[in-house]
Amino acid sequence: DADVTQTPRNRITKTGKRIMLECSQTKGHDRMYWYRQDPGLGLRLIYYSFDVKDINKGEISDGYSVSRQAQAKFSLSLESAIPNQTALYFCATGDSQSVNQPQHFGDGTRLSIL
């Protein structure tokens, strides 16, 4: 089945470390998104990309960067991790062939920064 795959699923690291979260998809979608989920705050958009040459900031981009290495791959980096970046991170994809279509989520990466 076509899917959205995130690696790693869990990560524990220390303050100040550089971390990369990876997302790959086999859905053939051109749009990819990174969200952060915190209890009681819902899903907040960090970055999104409509193709390899297109990167856009979302609501909470400070402290994060992204790279769209190919249509199927979109990675999220924390250059110098801090404890308040501890959260559940989701990658999602969408198809721009038609407006008003749902986004499809990966299984998430649970990140803990000590």
Added chain:
Amino acid sequence: GENVEQHPSTLSVQEGDSAVIKCTYSDSASNYFPWYKQELGKRPQLIIDIRSNVGEKKDQRIAVTLNKTAKHFSLHITETQPEDSAVYFCAATGAGSYQLTFGKGTKLSVIP
């Protein structure tokens, strides 16, 4: 930008009763409204969506209604079952936009 408010934040119902979750949005140009269900430890999954040219949509025990004049939309679950227990998120996207703005979620507990 778009702002989506979702209520209530928690909801407990007896098995077999109905559950209603309500969302309001701020951008009158928004025209797509999906609902996602997230079970504990799982990814959010689309359960139903509605577009602005439709006032109501139903899929078995789940229905969504949209009132564009009042800028609110609601999720209705009838004959609730324990497996309906999850966090539900509403979302909205503006005209020509591919960005979703999510509500903060409703934790639904169905008591057997």
